Amino acid sequence: MGKLLTIHGGKPLQGRVHVRGAKNLVPKAMVAALLGDRPSVLRNVPEIKDVDVVTSLLQLHGVKVTKDEDTGDLTLDPADTKSAGSTEIDAHAGDSRIPILFCGPLMHSIGEAFIPDLGGCKIGDRPIDYHLTVLRHFGAVVEKRPGGIHISAPKGLHGAKLELPYPSVGATEQVLLTAVRAEGITELQGAAVEPEIHDLIAVLQKMGAIITVQTDRTIRIEGVKTLSGYNHRAIPDRNESASWASAALVTKGDIYVEGAMQRDLTAFLNTYRKIGGEFEVDDEGIRFWHGGGTLRPLVLETDVHPGFMTDWQQPLVVALTQAEGVSIVHETVYENRFGFTDALVRMGASIQLHRECLGSVPCRFGQRNFLHSAVISGPAILQGAQIDVPDLRGGFSHLIAALAAEGTSTVTGIEIINRGYEKFMDKLTGLGADIELSETAR
Known part of the structure; x- marks a missing residue:
């Protein structure tokens, strides 16, 4: 029916x-909560399907998500983060492309990530190759497995010098979410500078990240060992x-x-x-x-x-x-x-x-x-x-x-x-x- x-x-x-809060920011800010060692609070959260999808995916990975029924605010507690099975991820992700952004945070917190073969809107290929290339630059090992891609970082993740061929919002988010806890300095040229990117940077800075946005689409990130939680109102x-x-x-x-x-x-x-x-x-x-x-x-x-x-x-x-x-x-x-x-x-x-x-x-x-x-x-x-x-x-x-x-x-x-x-x-x-x-x- x-x-x-x-x-x-x-x-x-x-x-x-x-x-209320931007669809292009809220799910990404929810994923960022995985990077912290304390709970985060996200406010001005809209009731849309993408928020439900990310809530399910975070819960699969052991994050406790609590919603305040009066305000709609979300509290995200990553204390018990764990691996999740590919079939479960696939079932919850549907045609969403959000799982690709879990990679960096999951590798920092549990050492590995799995992305099922992804769908998405019918408005262009939106290849995830960009994302995989970015992750490899940080030292990730990417393996094709049945039903998707397994990503691990046996030697840890380290800073990288990157240049995007096109200012892709998704690839810029991937770099931010991976670089903040990678060892050393990351420099991204040709970055997207959308308001939602700036708001994600504000979230990460509240958690303890060190990120500089320069005038020529260059973003510089100094990696830190640990991040705490955030309290943020989405744009x-x-x-x-x-x-x-x-x-x-x-x-x-x-x-x-x-x-x-x-x-x-x-x-x-x-x-x-x-x-x-x-x-x-x-x-x-x-x-x-x-x-x-x-x-x-x-x-x-x-x-x-x-x-x-x-x-x-x-x-x-x-x-x-x-x-x-x-x-x-x-x-x-x-x-x-x-x-x-x-x-x-x-x-x-x-x-x-x-x-x-x-x-x-x-x-x-x-x-x-x-x-x-x-x-x-x-x-x-x-x-x-x-x-x-x-x-x-x-x-x-x-x-x-x-x-x-x-x-x-x-x-x-x-x-x-x-x-x-x-x-x-x-x-x-x-x-x-x-x-x-x-x-x-x-």
């Missing part, structure tokens, strides 16, 4: 939503904040996003204003609304931080279908991020995908047959349709398209959206969306 969501479109979304989820902002624009609504933080949304807010969205920032969050005029088209390129984030692109593409004129979006971070546009075209949007780099900067996908540029002509009148959610951000984009469309849409596969959007059904209902949820035989 799956869930079927019926959406009656055409109603502006209006009201308040509360955005709010800038992806979810931007998604609700796009929902306000697409449905001609008015949404106050409590918890949205201007500092981490700068590139998004500039673009939002250029298109014709309005926003107002206060100390508690940001109010987003449709400015009332016609939306303006633009040329947009996604990039790693501090550029326009790839996760912001999909909900915004829905807004661009309503702009008057031709917009161009050049995706430079994930090669297969435009699959979600098929459903928008069926709903009446005019979107053409191209293999060429239709932006000012040629990117690494340019001559490799990836449909990574989109030309969007508007304004389009969207009609209700049958939709099956392809991935997390694409799924949310389909929802807001259906909410803005004329007529009724039916959506399957919405479980994927729970991975990154806390209580999104309750939030939609609270904003006045006309929706019904029912069971479907799948």
